[in-house]
Amino acid sequence: MSKGLPKRSEDYSLWYNELVKRADLAENSAVRGCMVIKPYGYSIWEKMQAELDRMFKMTGHTNAYFPLFIPKSFLSKEASHVEGFAKECAVVTHYRLKGDESGKGVVVDPEAKLEEELIVRPTSETVIWSTYRNWIQSYRDLPLLVNQWANVVRWEMRTRLFLRTAEFLWQEGHTAHETREQAVEETKQMLGVYADFVEQFMALPVVRGKKTESEKFAGAEDTYCIEAMMQDGKALQAGTSHFLGQNFAKAFDVKFATRSGGLEYVWGTSWGVSTRLMGALIMAHSDDQGLVLPPRLAPIQVVIIPIFKSQEELEAISVKANEIAKGLRSKGISVKFDDRDTYKPGWKFAEYELKGVPLRIGIGPRDLQHNTLELARRDTLSKESVNLGEVDIAHKVASLLDEIQQSIYDKAMAFQNEKTTSVDRWDEFVQVLEEKGGFVSAHWDGTPETEEKIKELTKATIRCIPLEQKNESGLCIYSQKPSQGRVLFAKSY
Amino acid sequence: MSKGLPKRSEDYSLWYNELVKRADLAENSAVRGCMVIKPYGYSIWEKMQAELDRMFKMTGHTNAYFPLFIPKSFLSKEASHVEGFAKECAVVTHYRLKGDESGKGVVVDPEAKLEEELIVRPTSETVIWSTYRNWIQSYRDLPLLVNQWANVVRWEMRTRLFLRTAEFLWQEGHTAHETREQAVEETKQMLGVYADFVEQFMALPVVRGKKTESEKFAGAEDTYCIEAMMQDGKALQAGTSHFLGQNFAKAFDVKFATRSGGLEYVWGTSWGVSTRLMGALIMAHSDDQGLVLPPRLAPIQVVIIPIFKSQEELEAISVKANEIAKGLRSKGISVKFDDRDTYKPGWKFAEYELKGVPLRIGIGPRDLQHNTLELARRDTLSKESVNLGEVDIAHKVASLLDEIQQSIYDKAMAFQNEKTTSVDRWDEFVQVLEEKGGFVSAHWDGTPETEEKIKELTKATIRCIPLEQKNESGLCIYSQKPSQGRVLFAKSY
Numbered sequence: 004m005s006k007g008l009p010k011r012s013e014d015y016s017l018w019y020n021e022l023v024k025r026a027d028l029a030e031n032s033a034v035r036g037c038m039v040i041k042p043y044g045y046s047i048w049e050k051m052q053a054e055l056d057r058m059f060k061m062t063g064h065t066n067a068y069f070p071l072f073i074p075k076s077f078l079s080k081e082a083s084h085v086e087g088f089a090k091e092c093a094v095v096t097h098y099r100l101k102g103d104e105s106g107k108g109v110v111v112d113p114e115a116k117l118e119e120e121l122i123v124r125p126t127s128e129t130v131i132w133s134t135y136r137n138w139i140q141s142y143r144d145l146p147l148l149v150n151q152w153a154n155v156v157r158w159e160m161r162t163r164l165f166l167r168t169a170e171f172l173w174q175e176g177h178t179a180h181e182t183r184e185q186a187v188e189e190t191k192q193m194l195g196v197y198a199d200f201v202e203q204f205m206a207l208p209v210v211r212g213k214k215t216e217s218e219k220f221a222g223a224e225d226t227y228c229i230e231a232m233m234q235d236g237k238a239l240q241a242g243t244s245h246f247l248g249q250n251f252a253k254a255f256d257v258k259f260a261t262r263s264g265g266l267e268y269v270w271g272t273s274w275g276v277s278t279r280l281m282g283a284l285i286m287a288h289s290d291d292q293g294l295v296l297p298p299r300l301a302p303i304q305v306v307i308i309p310i311f312k313s314q315e316e317l318e319a320i321s322v323k324a325n326e327i328a329k330g331l332r333s334k335g336i337s338v339k340f341d342d343r344d345t346y347k348p349g350w351k352f353a354e355y356e357l358k359g360v361p362l363r364i365g366i367g368p369r370d371l372q373h374n375t376l377e378l379a380r381r382d383t384l385s386k387e388s389v390n391l392g393e394v395d396i397a398h399k400v401a402s403l404l405d406e407i408q409q410s411i412y413d414k415a416m417a418f419q420n421e422k423t424t425s426v427d428r429w430d431e432f433v434q435v436l437e438e439k440g441g442f443v444s445a446h447w448d449g450t451p452e453t454e455e456k457i458k459e460l461t462k463a464t465i466r467c468i469p470l471e472q473k474n475e476s477g478l479c480i481y482s483q484k485p486s487q488g489r490v491l492f493a494k495s496y
Numbered sequence: 497m498s499k500g501l502p503k504r505s506e507d508y509s510l511w512y513n514e515l516v517k518r519a520d521l522a523e524n525s526a527v528r529g530c531m532v533i534k535p536y537g538y539s540i541w542e543k544m545q546a547e548l549d550r551m552f553k554m555t556g557h558t559n560a561y562f563p564l565f566i567p568k569s570f571l572s573k574e575a576s577h578v579e580g581f582a583k584e585c586a587v588v589t590h591y592r593l594k595g596d597e598s599g600k601g602v603v604v605d606p607e608a609k610l611e612e613e614l615i616v617r618p619t620s621e622t623v624i625w626s627t628y629r630n631w632i633q634s635y636r637d638l639p640l641l642v643n644q645w646a647n648v649v650r651w652e653m654r655t656r657l658f659l660r661t662a663e664f665l666w667q668e669g670h671t672a673h674e675t676r677e678q679a680v681e682e683t684k685q686m687l688g689v690y691a692d693f694v695e696q697f698m699a700l701p702v703v704r705g706k707k708t709e710s711e712k713f714a715g716a717e718d719t720y721c722i723e724a725m726m727q728d729g730k731a732l733q734a735g736t737s738h739f740l741g742q743n744f745a746k747a748f749d750v751k752f753a754t755r756s757g758g759l760e761y762v763w764g765t766s767w768g769v770s771t772r773l774m775g776a777l778i779m780a781h782s783d784d785q786g787l788v789l790p791p792r793l794a795p796i797q798v799v800i801i802p803i804f805k806s807q808e809e810l811e812a813i814s815v816k817a818n819e820i821a822k823g824l825r826s827k828g829i830s831v832k833f834d835d836r837d838t839y840k841p842g843w844k845f846a847e848y849e850l851k852g853v854p855l856r857i858g859i860g861p862r863d864l865q866h867n868t869l870e871l872a873r874r875d876t877l878s879k880e881s882v883n884l885g886e887v888d889i890a891h892k893v894a895s896l897l898d899e900i901q902q903s904i905y906d907k908a909m910a911f912q913n914e915k916t917t918s919v920d921r922w923d924e925f926v927q928v929l930e931e932k933g934g935f936v937s938a939h940w941d942g943t944p945e946t947e948e949k950i951k952e953l954t955k956a957t958i959r960c961i962p963l964e965q966k967n968e969s970g971l972c973i974y975s976q977k978p979s980q981g982r983v984l985f986a987k988s989y
């Protein structure tokens with residue numbers, strides 16, 4: 004019934020790839036590294052977008068749109084940014100094709116060479132700050148709180164659907180402020196928005212933290228992030244929020260007249276989440292039967308499947324099913340009644356399990372006789388018979404959906420806790436990373452040299468310096484030098 | 497008070513460009529031909545998107561996402577498509593940059609040359625039909641009703657904000673069907689959706705028609721379109737819907753097992769509207785004071801402006817203003833109360849006129865005394881004093897917004913009628929096109945030669961063969977050869 008999905012315990016990576024394809028979420032395209040997001044996958048992304056967009060607007064942001072292309076010279080304007088982003092990217096060098104000699108194909112017209120090459124945006128700080136220069140003159144133009152929903156391209160050699168693709172979809176917020184304090188506050192606020200979204204909608208607990216110097220965004224003063232734990236014990240960075248200081252304002256000469264009559268560089272932030280969240284959602288909750296979707300992001304929350312042999316039975320069941328569907332929809336629940344006679348009930352059961360529909364209602368001829376139905380939960384795979392004479396089904400389903408949302412979160416939280424180990428000895432550190440995986444909380448001396456050495460030896464990186472933890476001094480797990488606090492190590496996606 | 501906007505009567509083109517910039521809709525970017533859509537402009541586009549997306553879903557379509565890049569060879573697969581689209585386009589030839597010798601800039605890494613160049617999509621038929629090949633096996637997979645919201649690039653030499661830009665935003669629907677009839681029906685249905693949207697939301701009447709052979713989409717069997725009349729007497733194509741026949745199915749070998757056990761090529765359609773609609777919206781209704789927005793697409797439907805000298809006055813007015821705003825919002829009306837003390841009321845009046853806010857409410861100290869307010873309509877620039885003791889203001893505003901929506905449409909309809917001339921003599925044809933402009937309804941012999949000749953002589957093209965007109969035979973306006981019916985000529989954007 005699991006449609007031949009590989010088992011997580013046997014090959015987690017293969018299980019993920021197959022699940023993404025078979026559940027109709029995404030697939031590889033004819034263009035290397037670029038994916039096609041299929042309708043079912045896209046409908047989940049749309050639900051994510053809608054909620055994030057609502058949260059951005061609630062916090063005062065508006066959307067805008069900036070060019071896909073960035074002049075090559077822009078990338079060099081911020082010294083560390085060019086290091087981080089002007090490498091693996093798609094470069095447009097020509098603007099015209101012409102017919103080839105055979106008359107059948109086309110070739111690049113050598114006469115249509117651009118004077119300056121254009122880079123397909125890997126991120127938009129440069130083109131946006133070059134625009135902000137004209138938008139910001141005075142403190143009255145601040146804060147400027149703008150977000151963009153867009154596609155970006157980073158030429159990745161090893162790609163995986165949703166997790167790492169050459170082209171991906173994302174949002175990037177870019178804000179400008181009068182003071183350092185306001186920009187830092189914005190950076191933290193947006194980290195909070197991301198954390199709330201991932202926890203409340205994706206049902207996935209995260210650790211809020213700060214990146215080390217080596218791991219921060221190229222061009223930022225500080226990068227904050229949220230990190231989530233996947234079922235294979237690897238961490239996944241689910242969102243980042245950067246305090247840019249005055250770096251991009253200086254690179255693009257963006258100054259403003261202050262309240263006191265001076266002229267100062269603007270303070271900036273940027274923050275983003277991408278279709279990578281889809282990868283996190285899939286990997287965090289799903290099982291060997293397929294996808295497990297939290298109800299708040301499920302495009303179909305309830306599927307009703309009729310069990311019938313004759314057309315008469317289907318008709319009788321349809322009356323009941325449509326009545327139930329109507330009651331559920333009036334409570335804002337999305338329902339699909341799958342009355343196709345081209346597929347058998349067993350096939351449909353497996354199909355909606357694969358697609359992670361949170362609740363399944365089965366209705367057969369005997370249910371009609373007894374005024375009952377069968378209610379099956381996707382997350383626990385448990386079933387119960389419900390007597391419609393005794394229970395208000397719409398009310399029951401609504402509260403079950405809430406319960407499932409909470410239950411999926413609780414399970415992920417328990418898993419994260421179980422997979423977080425506090426360690427004080429090097430041999431234990433190595434062993435935990437190798438055998439148990441997960442987050443390892445350990446002391447670190449604060450130097451990039453030690454960070455790099457640990458990465459070489461264990462393949463684990465510092466995921467973050469958690470924002471909430473008790474002050475505690477100790478000795479670095481590797482160098483034994485003094486440490487001011489624990490950081491979180493993990494292998495990661 | 498008009499912030500120095502040029503007059504339409506003096507320089508329509510300059511008026512448009514200045515209006516787009518000063519009303520904060522869009523501006524040119526540092527990248528040639530690519531625009532920045534500013535927050536206010538984007539918020540109008542978002543309202544368009546939301547409504548269109550709702551209409552697409554109501555008619556059974558779902559969204560998906562396909563790659564930005566198209567392998568060069570794909571463009572050559574459909575013979576006429578390559579003619580139309582494989583010309584002015586952005587070509588990606590390399591995938592890496594490296595530091596230059598100075599150590600300060602970056603250059604394209606000659607070693608990172610792609611084996612096959614990638615084209616930034618000018619439209620996605622090729623990449624989508626290459627995907628559909630794997631999605632469609634049997635009639636049970638049909639119809640396939642997919643839409644994509646995306647950016648596309650066509651390298652235009654002469655660009656104008658919204659109307660013609662190298663990069664623009666659009667939606668492109670791509671559907672696959674079992675039969676010719678179903679595909680034709682879909683093509684017409686989507687034309688109807690576009691016409692309904694433009695008429696009911698943009699308050700802009702359109703002519704529904706079919707393109708001639710010379711003007712149809714490269715790769716289509718038939719192209720249907722809606723055409724709108726701008727204030728300068730030029731036509732603007734606002735949306736197109738293409739019946740693709742089996743052209744792309746054949747080019748990409750997309751066959752399906754039929755109900756009767758055979759194997760046949762799939763029938764296709766594609767249809768799109770773009771940010772060009774923003775250009776149509778701006779040009780159709782606006783005046784020398786600025787933008788005129790139909791209430792159904794206005795991001796701010798009502799602005800409340802306090803007229804005050806002291807802080808006490810502002811506070812007293814604010815109580816009243818917030819009470820009114822609350823009442824309006826409870827009816828789903830979007831309201832902005834602009835209580836900034838950094839700008840004078842006169843400046844604000846001009847600002848919101850420029851931005852096309854449909855209704856303005858002014859409240860001063862005398863209004864508080866008399867329990868009145870001033871209500872000003874943007875479309876007619878008329879004002880009235882309203883006594884709050886006598887009138888339910890929320891109710892009044894709601895019905896005024898409906899009235900404004902209708903009134904803007906009626907005005908545009910009257911203009912379109914006035915600008916449509918039925919002509920039977922060549923000298924009159926030339927004169928009307930030169931002096932009056934607008935749509936000219938005339939007989940045409942049906943040949944591309946005559947069509948081309950008329951274009952050379954008058955710069956007017958056949959905008960469409962209207963779907964709804966009486967059967968009437970006659971003589972071609974140019975060749976005097978027999979004609980089966982009138983077509984619409986116009987100069988156009």
Ligand SMILES: [Zn+2]
Pocket residue numbers: 212213214228229230465466467468
């Ligand atoms: Zn982190």
Ligand SMILES: [Zn+2]
Pocket residue numbers: 705706707721722723958959960961
């Ligand atoms: Zn037309």
